[in-house]
Each structure stands twice: as C-alpha cells, then as structure tokens.
Amino acid sequence: MAASLSVIPEIIRITVRQLLGRRRTLLLLLLAALPVLLAFIFQLAVPANADKYANVVFDTVSLSVILPLAAVLFGTGAFGAENDEGTILYLLAKPIPRWVIVAGKTFAAVGMTVAMTVGAVLLAGLVDLFPSGPDGIAATEAQVAAMVVGSVCYVALFIPMSLLTRRALVIGIGYALVWEVTLSSLLPGIANLSIRQYALGVADWFFQIHKEPARLSSTTAVILAGVLVAVALVLANWRLSRFELPGGSD
Amino acid sequence: MTVQTLPAPNDSPLDAPAIELINAARWYGNVVAVNDVSFSLGAGVTGLLGPNGAGKTTLLHMLAGFLAPSAGIVRVLGRSPHGDPSVYRQIGLVPERESVYSFLSGYEYVRFNARLQGMKNADSAVRAAIARVGLEDAADRALGTYSKGMRQRAKVAGALVHDPQVLLLDEPFNGMDPRQRMAMMDLLGEMANAGRTILFSSHILEEVERVATEILVLVAGRLAASGDFRAIRALMTDRPHTITIRSSDDRKLATTLISDPAVFAVELRQNALSVQTSHLSAFRRIIATASKSAGVRLKEVEPADESLESVFDYLVRR
Numbered sequence: 001m002a003a004s005l006s007v008i009p010e011i012i013r014i015t016v017r018q019l020l021g022r023r024r025t026l027l028l029l030l031l032a033a034l035p036v037l038l039a040f041i042f043q044l045a046v047p048a049n050a051d052k053y054a055n056v057v058f059d060t061v062s063l064s065v066i067l068p069l070a071a072v073l074f075g076t077g078a079f080g081a082e083n084d085e086g087t088i089l090y091l092l093a094k095p096i097p098r099w100v101i102v103a104g105k106t107f108a109a110v111g112m113t114v115a116m117t118v119g120a121v122l123l124a125g126l127v128d129l130f131p132s133g134p135d136g137i138a139a140t141e142a143q144v145a146a147m148v149v150g151s152v153c154y155v156a157l158f159i160p161m162s163l164l165t166r167r168a169l170v171i172g173i174g175y176a177l178v179w180e181v182t183l184s185s186l187l188p189g190i191a192n193l194s195i196r197q198y199a200l201g202v203a204d205w206f207f208q209i210h211k212e213p214a215r216l217s218s219t220t221a222v223i224l225a226g227v228l229v230a231v232a233l234v235l236a237n238w239r240l241s242r243f244e245l246p247g248g249s250d
Numbered sequence: 251m252t253v254q255t256l257p258a259p260n261d262s263p264l265d266a267p268a269i270e271l272i273n274a275a276r277w278y279g280n281v282v283a284v285n286d287v288s289f290s291l292g293a294g295v296t297g298l299l300g301p302n303g304a305g306k307t308t309l310l311h312m313l314a315g316f317l318a319p320s321a322g323i324v325r326v327l328g329r330s331p332h333g334d335p336s337v338y339r340q341i342g343l344v345p346e347r348e349s350v351y352s353f354l355s356g357y358e359y360v361r362f363n364a365r366l367q368g369m370k371n372a373d374s375a376v377r378a379a380i381a382r383v384g385l386e387d388a389a390d391r392a393l394g395t396y397s398k399g400m401r402q403r404a405k406v407a408g409a410l411v412h413d414p415q416v417l418l419l420d421e422p423f424n425g426m427d428p429r430q431r432m433a434m435m436d437l438l439g440e441m442a443n444a445g446r447t448i449l450f451s452s453h454i455l456e457e458v459e460r461v462a463t464e465i466l467v468l469v470a471g472r473l474a475a476s477g478d479f480r481a482i483r484a485l486m487t488d489r490p491h492t493i494t495i496r497s498s499d500d501r502k503l504a505t506t507l508i509s510d511p512a513v514f515a516v517e518l519r520q521n522a523l524s525v526q527t528s529h530l531s532a533f534r535r536i537i538a539t540a541s542k543s544a545g546v547r548l549k550e551v552e553p554a555d556e557s558l559e560s561v562f563d564y565l566v567r568r
Binding site: 006007010011014017018021085086087089090091092093094095096097098241242243244245 | 311314315316317318333335336337338339341343345347348349350351352353354362363365366367368408
C-alpha cells in the first residue's frame with residue numbers, strides 16, 4: 001500500500017509537465033487573467049462599487065466560464081494527453097493499482113485547476129474586495145471556497161469521461177455550457193445535480209455572494225459534492241482497470 | 251495446415267512456461283486478428299515473424315495485458331496478464347509506437363520507469379540500463395530531440411531497468427542503424443543467456459534470423475509455424491520455388507532441365523522459361539550444369555516468388 005502511494009508524486013509530476021506543455025494551457029492562462037484585468041478596471045473606474053461588480057464578475061465569468069473550462073481542459077487532458085500522445089502504455093505497464101493512477105491524475109488536474117481559478121479570484125479579490133473591509137475579505141474567502149469545491153467536482157467528473165470517450169473535451173464543454181450555465185440557472189429543480197450550485201452552496205458558508213441565498217444549503221452541497229466525487233472516481237478506477245487498446249490491423 | 255510446436259528451452263514439467271497461449275483468439279467485431287493460437291515459451295529469444303497485418307501486435311498486446319483474449323487462455327509467468335497489474339513487476343514492454351514523453355530527458359524517462367516499478371535509490375540501475383543501450387552521451391537530452399533509433403533504445407532501457415523476467419518487444423529494430431541493430435541483438439542475446447524470456451516481433455526475416463533461436467510465424471492471425479528457427483528456415487528454403495529463366499535457347503534448356511529430379515515442372519513462355527523446383531540451393535548448381543551441357547547461354551535467372559509474403563503464403567497453405 002505504502003509502496004503504491006509513493007508513486008503518486010511521480011504520476012503528478014509527469015501529468016503536470018504534460019499538461020503544461022499543451023498550447024491550450026497558455027490560452028487558458030490568458031482567459032484566467034480576465035477577472036484580474038476587470039478588477040483593475042473597476043477599481044479605477046468605479047472604486048465605490050467595485051466590490052459589487054467583483055461579485056457579478058465572479059459569478060458570470062470566473063464560476064460560469066473559467067472554472068468549467070479549466071476543469072474540462074485539465075480533467076480530460078490528464079488521461080487525454082497520454083492517449084493522444086500514445087504514452088499511456090508506459091504508465092499502465094507498471095505494477096501499480098489502477099486507483100493509484102487515477103488518484104495521481106486527479107490530484108494533478110485538480111491542482112492545476114485550483115491554481116489557475118483560485119489564483120484568478122484571489123488576485124481579483126485583493127484588488128476589488130479586500131479594500132471594502134471584512135465583508136470583502138469574507139467574499140473573497142467564499143469565492144476561493146467555491147472555486148476549490150468546483151474544481152474538485154468538475155475534474156472528478158471529467159476524469160472518467162475522458163476514459164469513456166475520445167470526445168470528452170467536446171462533451172465536457174457542451175455539458176458545462178448547457179447544463180451548468182444555462183439549465184441550472186433556469187431550472188431550480190436540477191440544483192441537486194449541478195456542480196455550480198454545489199460551489200455556490202459551499203460559498204454561502206463564508207459569505208452570501210448573491211442577494212438571494214444559494215439554492216442548496218452548505219451542508220447539502222458538501223454531501224452531494226462528496227457523493228459525486230466518490231462515484232466519479234470509482235467509475236474512473238473501474239474503467240481504467242478494464243482498459244483495452246483500440247483494435248488495429250496488426 | 252500443420253502447426254509444428256517444438257518444446258521451448260528450459261521448459262520442464264516442474265516449471266510453468268514463461269509465456270503460454272492455449273487456443274487464444276482475439277477478434278474485433280467481425281475481424282479476427284488472432285485465431286486459435288497455441289504455443290509456450292521458456293528462456294531464450296523468440297522471433298514473432300509475420301507480414302504487416304498478421305496480428306503480431308495484437309498478440310503482443312494480449313501478452314502485455316492490454317487486450318483480453320476473446321477466447322482461449324493467455325498466461326505470462328503462470329498468470330493472466332489482463333487485469334493483474336502486479337504481473338508487470340516481471341514484464342518489460344517495448345511498444346511499436348514511437349511516442350515517448352518528449353519533454354523528459356533520457357535519464358528522466360528511465361528513472362520514471364524505475365520509480366513506477368517501485369525501485370528506490372534507482373540511480374545505479376537507471377545508469378546501468380542507459381549504458382546497456384549505449385545512450386550515456388545523450389542521457390541528459392530531451393527525448394524529443396532523439397532520432398527514431400535513439401528513442402527505440404531509450405524505450406528498451408526503460409523496459410529493462412527493473413530486470414524483468416519477460417521482455418516483449420514490438421518491432422524493436424525499427425529506425426536503428428546497422429550498428430545499433432547489432433548492439434541491440436547482442437543485448438537481447440545476453441539477456442536470454444541470463445535466463446530471460448524475450449519475444450520480439452518483426453516482419454523482416456533477416457532480423458529474426460540473426461538473433462532468435464525460436465520462431466513463431468504468424469500469418470493472417472494464425473500460427474503458420476513455430477519451433478526451431480533452422481527447421482522453419484529449411485521449410486522456407488526447400489518449398490517449391492518458381493524461377494524465370496531467359497536464355498539463348500529456352501526450348502533446348504527446358505529439355506535438359508526436365509530430366510533432373512529436382513525439377514518438377516517446366517513451362518515455355520514467350521521469351522522465357524518458367525521452372526519449378528523443390529530445392530532452390532540444388533537448383534543453382536543444376537542450372538549451371540544444364541546450361542553448359544546444352545550449350546545454352548543464360549541471360550537471366552530470377553526467382554519469381556521470393557517475397558516474404560509468398561513464403562508466408564506457402565507456410566499457411568502447407
């Protein structure tokens with residue numbers, strides 16, 4: 001057991017280097033700079049209301065666009081890059097339990113997603129929210145918590161998706177835009193099945209970002225997020241344990 | 251078709267063979283990639299020979315645990331490799347695909363393999379593996395800057411760093427220059443002498459001939475022949491050959507040749523003579539003697555069916 005766990009850092013290292021080497025990571029980094037840029041603009045243009053605008057930007061840009069995009073790119077890319085580049089054989093031809101590989105890949109993708117999304121909201125919060133006092137600090141904490149929970153849930157969902165289909169990136173983006181952004185806002189009934197709502201529910205624990213409280217209580221959000229992550233990772237482990245190379249002529 | 255299965259070296263009743271297939275098959279939908287293949291292998295170098303598309307890679311992937319057999323049994327060191335990662339402690343795999351972690355240096359790549367094998371303080375083993383494939387000078391360079399042959403050698407170093415009992419290599423000599431090939435063949439021979447079981451695939455007869463003591467010939471997913479290399483080679487050499495001859499007097503030469511027992515068919519064609527013989531090596535002497543005694547000048551003597559595919563076809567049809 002301990003010997004198996006000791007290889008997780010190695011898997012994390014190789015995954016992070018593989019993900020960092022992709023051009024799409026650079027594009028994502030530019031996108032993540034958008035809320036920080038907007039924070040500076042608000043602070044210069046409307047310093048008195050900058051904190052209100054910051055919360056709107058958090059919900060509409062950071063939580064609804066940047067977080068799912070980062071998670072889908074890193075979550076599907078953790079195994080997708082190995083599949084695309086044909087290196088997955090080197091990883092799988094090793095005496096490592098498959099759940100250890102899933103754990104290493106998940107840690108790497110969550111770490112990258114958290115670094116990018118939390119970095120963006122933290123910097124934007126420092127510019128726009130911290131100057132407004134304790135409420136601003138609490139709002140930043142709430143945003144950070146939402147990003148951490150959202151990152152873990154989205155990545156956990158996209159990891160098995162990338163093992164089940166080669167079109168995981170397209171399906172993941174479609175799911176984030178249609179289900180999470182559009183339907184979960186319009187249909188209150190699907191809040192129990194929305195990662196965005198889990199993130200907002202956890203955020204409420206620290207600070208109520210919107211005028212209305214989140215659709216899920218913080219406790220419910222944490223429980224549902226935990227169930228989602230557990231089911232997704234069990235599915236990923238099951239799928240990887242039954243991994244087969246695609247058929248060829250030779 | 252008759253399949254010869256000769257006992258593998260070091261294959262005693264007390265020891266399970268390192269590699270064993272019993273009526274193993276693999277199909278994808280309606281396409282049969284490997285069909286009812288049985289053999290067992292012990293220590294030594296075995297060449298898996300067959301034309302492109304014969305099912306060599308599918309067979310190696312079944313042995314490596316990346317494909318479950320659709321029917322039959324596949325065992326490596328007495329265990330089913332599919333779904334049992336612990337078996338990789340004793341298996342080294344060199345896949346055909348050229349892909350590598352291009353951002354890693356040669357040293358980092360081999361160390362990555364060693365660490366995932368659970369080796370602690372692997373530095374000396376990593377350096378020894380790199381030295382065995384002759385990549386010391388390039389060990390600190392990124393794999394992305396390596397030539398195809400160097401990448402192949404790095405892959406071999408990564409596969410043998412944990413000193414596996416069984417080494418599976420898919421077209422390992424691809425991209426290597428002649429000197430590198432010879433060095434790699436020597437390395438495989440050394441490992442076999444140390445009691446390791448090595449199975450490598452190739453579609454080039456000469457590669458197999460130089461390094462393998464045992465041979466498996468796979469054609470269209472079926473095992474066309476297996477056993478001692480020399481016996482199979484003799485089968486390939488002594489099969490019926492068709493030779494096209496152009497001479498100053500084809501009819502006169504035909505009359506002389508047909509009287510020789512090694513020649514069993516002669517056909518006169520326009521400006522050429524088609525001769526069928528069962529002994530190619532003997533025929534080289536016969537044609538020289540026959541042309542001399544008939545007073546005929548030979549213009550061209552050309553084997554008409556020397557491609558590897560035609561050799562394989564013959565083995566399947568036997």
